[in-house]
Amino acid sequence: xxxxxxxxxxxxxxxxxxxxxxxxxxxxxxxxxLGNSERLADGGSxxxxxxxxxxxxxxxxxxQIATLDGRIxxxxxxxxxxxxxxxxxxxxxxxxxxxxxxxxxxxxxxIAALPAGHRPGPNGALNSPLNGPLNGPLxxxxxxxxxxxxxxxxxxxxxxxxATLMYLQRRLKRGAFxxxxxxxxVHYSPESHDxxxxxxxxxxxxxxxxxxxxxxxxxxxxxxxxxATGDFDPNWWFCLTDGPAADSxxxxxxxxxxxxxxxxxxxxxxxxxxxxxxxxxxxxxxxLALSIAADRGHELLTLAVDSNNGPALRLYYRHGMxxxxxxxxxIRPPAxx
Numbered sequence: 001x002x003x004x005x006x007x008x009x010x011x012x013x014x015x016x017x018x019x020x021x022x023x024x025x026x027x028x029x030x031x032x033x034l035g036n037s038e039r040l041a042d043g044g045s046x047x048x049x050x051x052x053x054x055x056x057x058x059x060x061x062x063x064q065i066a067t068l069d070g071r072i073x074x075x076x077x078x079x080x081x082x083x084x085x086x087x088x089x090x091x092x093x094x095x096x097x098x099x100x101x102x103x104x105x106x107x108x109x110x111i112a113a114l115p116a117g118h119r120p121g122p123n124g125a126l127n128s129p130l131n132g133p134l135n136g137p138l139x140x141x142x143x144x145x146x147x148x149x150x151x152x153x154x155x156x157x158x159x160x161x162x163a164t165l166m167y168l169q170r171r172l173k174r175g176a177f178x179x180x181x182x183x184x185x186v187h188y189s190p191e192s193h194d195x196x197x198x199x200x201x202x203x204x205x206x207x208x209x210x211x212x213x214x215x216x217x218x219x220x221x222x223x224x225x226x227x228a229t230g231d232f233d234p235n236w237w238f239c240l241t242d243g244p245a246a247d248s249x250x251x252x253x254x255x256x257x258x259x260x261x262x263x264x265x266x267x268x269x270x271x272x273x274x275x276x277x278x279x280x281x282x283x284x285x286x287x288l289a290l291s292i293a294a295d296r297g298h299e300l301l302t303l304a305v306d307s308n309n310g311p312a313l314r315l316y317y318r319h320g321m322x323x324x325x326x327x328x329x330x331i332r333p334p335a336x337x
Contacts, residue, residue, distance in 0.1 A: 015067075015068070015069055016066060016067065016068055016073075016102065016105075017066070017067045018065070018066045018067075018106060018109050019064070019065065019109075020061065020062075020064060020065075020113075021060070021061060021063040021064070021065050021075070023061070025065065025072060026050075026060050026061070026063065027046055028040075028072050029063050029065050029075040030046045030049055030050070030063075031046060032072060032073075032074065032091035033076075033077055033090070033091050034049055035091075036092050037092040037093065037094030037095075037096075037099075038094075058077075058079055058080075060077070062077065062078055062110070062113070063075055063076065063077045064076050064106045064107075064109040064110045064113070065106065066102035066105055073099065073102050074090075074091050074099060074102035074103045074105070074106050075090075075091045075106055076088055076091070076103065076106035076107045076109070076110045077089040077110075078110050078114065078139075080137075081225060081228055082225060082227065082228040083138075083221040083222065083223075083224040083226075083228065084137050084138060084217065084221045084224075084334065085137055085138045085139075085217075085221075085225055086114060086137045086138070086139045086140070087140050087141075087142075088110060088111075088139055088140065088141045088159075090103050090106070090107060090141060090143075090150065091103060091106075092147065092150075093147055093153075094146075094147070094149075095146075095149065096149070097149055099149075100149035100150040100152070100153040101153050103150050103153065103154070104153035104154050104156050107141070107154055107159065108156065108157040111157055111332065114136060114139075136334055137334060138216065138217060138331060138332070138333060138334050139331065139332035140329065140330070140331050141159055141330040141331075142165070142327040142328070142329055142330075143327060143328045143330065144327065144328075145327070145328055147328070151328055154330055158332045159330040159332050160330060160331065160332070161328065161329075161330055162210055162212055162213065162329040162330060162331045163210045163307065163308065163328075163329050164306075164308075164327070164328050165304045165305065165306065165326065165328075165329050166306075166313070166323050166325075166326055167303070167304050167323065167324050167325040167326070167327070168302065168304075168305060168316050168321040168322060168323055168324065169302040169303075169321065169322065169324050170301055170319070170320040170321045170322060171300060172290065172293055172294040172298055172299055172300060173294060174294050174297055175294065175295075176290075176294055177287060177290040177294050177295075178287070178291060179287065179288055180288055183281075183284060183288075184240070184241045184242070184243055184244050184248065185238045185239060185240060185241065186238070186239040186241060187234055187235055187237060187238065187239075188234040188237035188239070192239060195239050195241075195250055196223065196237065196239050196250075196253060197219045197220070197223065198250050199239050199240070199250035199251070199252060199253045199271075199273065200219060200222060200253055200269070200271060201219055202274070203252060203253065203272055204271070205273070205274050206274060207271065208306065208310065208311065209271070209305065209306045209309050209312060210306050210329070212331075213331075216334065217334065226255050226269055229257050229266060229268045230257025230258060230259045230268065231257060231258050231259065232257060233256075233257070233258060236255075236257065236258065236292065237253070237254075237255050237256070238253065238254040238255075238256075238285075238288065239252075239253050240252040240253065240254070240272075240276070240281065240285065251272060251273055251275070251276040252270070252272035252273055252276050252281060252282075252285065253269065253270070254267075254270050255267075255270070256268060256289055256292060256293070258296065262300075263298045263299045263300070264293075264298055264300040264301075265292070265293035265296065265300070265301050266301075266302050266303065267286075267289050267302070267303035270282065270285055270303075270312075272285075282311075282312075283315065283318065283319070286315060286316065286319045287319070289301060290319065301321075302324075303316070303321070304327075307326070
């Protein structure tokens with residue numbers, strides 16, 4: 001039986017290590033992160049992302065890598081966002097259980113290295129101390145539905161399934177949509193901030209849009225996160241009210257963001273208070289979004305919606321939105337210090 005011991009020589013066992021990326025390893029790590037399970041990203045894509053990272057103050061040295069016999073086999077990059085959130089970019093694992101395990105270890109290492117008790121500043125840098133009790137950030141991951149092994153492995157890092165998000169879009173034509181008449185709106189401003197906060201919080205009541213997120217973050221963090229989507233323009237944020245007076249009641253919100261990098265408008269959030277539902281006001285808000293985006297000359301209106309939110313899906317389908325992709329969203333709730 002002594003000969004069998006040769007089958008398990010230490011040199012035959014792959015040596016894995018999880019550690020921060022080195023300066024000379026950033027490009028190959030990005031090749032994994034930006035590629036797919038079949039191939040690495042090309043040099044042009046890597047260079048483009050490095051420029052985006054420079055403009056957005058994304059620290060590429062915060063990448064955690066897993067090496068397999070000295071070769072980079074998995075990677076994870078935290079992207080800090082306003083609203084005390086972190087989007088975790090992960091290299092694809094495909095159908096490989098080993099790759100999924102290495103990705104999860106990278107995610108765990110990133111989460112362990114996140115500074116607690118600070119909120120991202122305006123450019124994504126963690127530089128603003130919290131007031132009151134310290135909290136870790138909300139960590140989010142978006143996976144292709146085919147990444148089932150990675151999703152299972154990520155539970156080890158405390159990342160749990162939130163929802164399957166459906167990405168919808170429709171093409172636009174200038175002048176093809178009429179803005180609704182007779183509605184009363186307030187645009188976003190420092191003076192109207194509290195009105196938007198009340199309207200957004202009211203829209204969460206009995207909502208089917210990612211219900212586990214309800215109450216997970218302070219409303220100011222939620223608003224900061226919405227502002228960071230696309231190119232924030234306060235004139236593209238609408239608080240629907242029941243009258244023109246300053247003391248009118250908030251009925252709902254429509255938050256839009258132009259995306260200047262391409263001729264596209266993102267519908268960031270649409271929500272109605274319970275008492276405003278069932279009155280076709282959601283249809284009126286979608287019409288307003290279509291009208292604004294088309295009049296600006298944008299070619300697409302796009303949005304993401306929880307696949308379990310049947311009323312919202314029916315609303316968007318009525319207005320010609322069509323599914324283009326799905327992603328599985330996982331979250332790690334803010335950790336109390």
